[in-house]
Amino acid sequence: MRYYQLGGSGESRLAVRTGDGLYDLTAASPDVGSYLDLVRTASITDTDTDAIVDGLLARAPSIDADAVEGDLDTPLRPGEVWAAGVTYRISEEARREESDMEEMYIDVYEADRPEVFFKATPNRIVGPDEAVGIRRDSTWDVPEPELGIVLYRGDIVGFTVGNDMSSRAIEGENPLYLPQAKVYDRCCSLGPCVRSAESIDDPQDLDMWMTIERDGEVMFDESTTTGEMVRSLDELVDCYVDHNAIPELSVLLTGTSLVPDETFTLREGDRIDIGIEGIGSMTNPVTTV
Template sequence: MRYYQIGGEAGPRVVLRTADAVYDLTAVKPGVDSFGSLAAAASITDQSLDEVADRLAADAPTRSESDVETPETPIWAEEVWAAGVTYEISGEAREAESGRPDIYYDVYDGERPEVFFKATPSRLVGPGGAVGIRADSEWDVPEPELGVVLYEGDIVGYTVGNDVSSRSIEGENSLYLPQAKVYDRCCSIGPCVRSAASLDDPHDLEMSMRIERDGETMYDDATSTGEMVRSVEELVDCYTAHNAVPERAVLLTGTSLVPDDDFTLREGDDVRIEIEEVGVLSNTVTEV
């Protein structure tokens, strides 16, 4: 089951998309006008997200499929965090940018994952928005990732994420990682939240990314989340342990698709990321 956030003259609304129809849940309960409020209702009533949604959908009016073609950011995440070097290719890419492979392969093979802060709501971009590349960076790439949606530290769903990064800044010095990762428009998520209960296996999903520039395909490749060396649960445990976790958070689980070293994003590029059974996240690129 997929949950979308939409706007319009009637105000913010959360809608449920099933194989049969699109249901306006907010029309039944005006207080349920976001994924966060739906998750809160499930928590208060000790039910699953899908159980609450099913009850609302029974009385909900349907919407057109076109209403979810241009959705808003699906969850107002108070924090977005990310994991690094969870795929072998990510370690190889960081070796290429820095020339210091040991610290990255130590993470890939190590007991403790790399988990770092990525974005606040003010730095987050939704579907169709423009992700940013830093004006002081010479080498920038999108990073397609499976996003884990958390409510009070518990896994409630999945989304698609784009962890935009400056490889030139990080490659200059590993201690520059926060500047390479955290800046205006540095991250996008969407187009929806797929409920955890309705997804069979987050570790067996095809993930693809295509980058287009002036109508020309600059990059097009696919992989599987099965290539991830760590489990979703392991990464979440690392993030939540000894940490003050907000009510609503998203944890990106690492990148598995890396363009060639001679590629860098440019303003006006279009980035399309698709994760099987979750959705398609599309963004343009702007300089910040």
């Protein structure tokens, strides 16, 4: 099942998409107003989210899918977002291209310990159709489409689409500038929904794609698969949660294998479309922050 937060333009409510249509879960139970409400209920009853929803569908009114266009909100409000880097060969190659210290990225790609870093707080996250940011003090900026792992108290409960916006000029100048290259206003987008973990057979066998448009012209259009990831999801999650005080709800982005070449940089007004098989697609315009 796929869970959407509606109310970008009005009253907030949680909806679910099944094979039969789209349904308003909040109308069925006011206690389920958000994805966090749903996973808390599943935890209390020692079951999964889809099982909880199965019991609500009989009294959940259907929603016209066309009516929610433009009404999508960020599907969840995690306490924090972290991200993993150099998990695909192409991302290792891209990081080497931007840096004068390329050997460090080879070492991380082949090391036992993955690169896991802090990405965003709730106020830095945007949802579908909201603008992602490029830093005013950066000259080379790219989106990074990634599979996002949704965690409840450290356990995998779902997946979403993520965009780990990156200022490659800043990070390339010195790897110690990574926090400034990664963490800033509108640096991360999540959406369009959360797909329940139990409804995906293999999250490391999903097609992923990204297009970038500028003034109606396609500047980038490529696809890949999460099967190209050299780390397992459990490995990345373990690295994030071990020895760490994690929030109740969090997201871990898992790295990218779709990287525009070094001649491309985002501009204000560009449009980024990112999609992952079985989860959905998300559009974000670009603004300068």
